[in-house]
Amino acid sequence: MRSPSLPRRERENGIPGTGAQSRALTHFSKYVINRLQIMSRIHAKTDAFRAIADPTRRAILDRLRAGPANAGTLAADFQSSRPAVSKHLKVLREARLVVDTKIGRERVYAVNPVPLQSVAGWLEGYRSFWQASLTRLKRNLEAK
């Protein structure tokens, strides 16, 4: 895997070219990459919130956590039209919350466990924070 932050050529050459011109270019490309990374963060946020904000999409995610399904099955489960479900699946796919696999002529959707697992790990920190804090609050107050 390549590191996303440094131009490959620059890394391979070690110290970039000697002239002021190539130094300026390096600065410029770093600036552009930096701007794009900032934009990607803004974009990412919008994406995440858009994907999770919709109750139908949350329900689809919940349904897929129980097991993979194709668009037709999901449409039947949610009493919704196939194009409507496909639209939701597209948003979820773009947010990398679901992955699709082609099995024969069928496209089967499943929850992408990677982002959800990292979310679960992050949330576990908060969960244990509240469990520990409330236990301590109870102990402190009842001891006083």
Added chain:
Amino acid sequence: MSEIKTHARAVADVVDGLIVASVEIARPPERVFQALTTPEITEWWVNPGVFDTRKWSGDVRVGGRWSASGIARGAPYTLEGEFLEVDPPRKLVQTWSRLGMDGEPSVLTYLLEAIDGGTRLTVRHAGIVAPEQRQNMSAGWRTSCDRLSEILPTQKR
């Protein structure tokens, strides 16, 4: 005084980024509310070796700010936010952000309910988004950045 035996419980909803926790405390709601809105917080936002809140300050009124700082797993952290709803001794709503992390703040709601012999305190911490989640979402954009970084240095050489 009779002591309520229930232990604190906390559950996480991964899809919604939500924590719901509750505990029953053998003290009246007024006393519990005080512990949520004063520097007394430094005495209970603590789990030895994991996190330790050292300072807390807050202007407890709607629109007022709060901030807390301490050490979590060896690294300093600062939390801050704004009070959205202050209704003693029943309800307290505040936003919650970790300093240095971008993104929408999460929202913390305390509900205090008088029960026989004390208070039932329910905590709802909603809208928690993991930094990894944001990164995963932007993977497509990062691919574009990679490509650009390959094109740019070659153009003038």
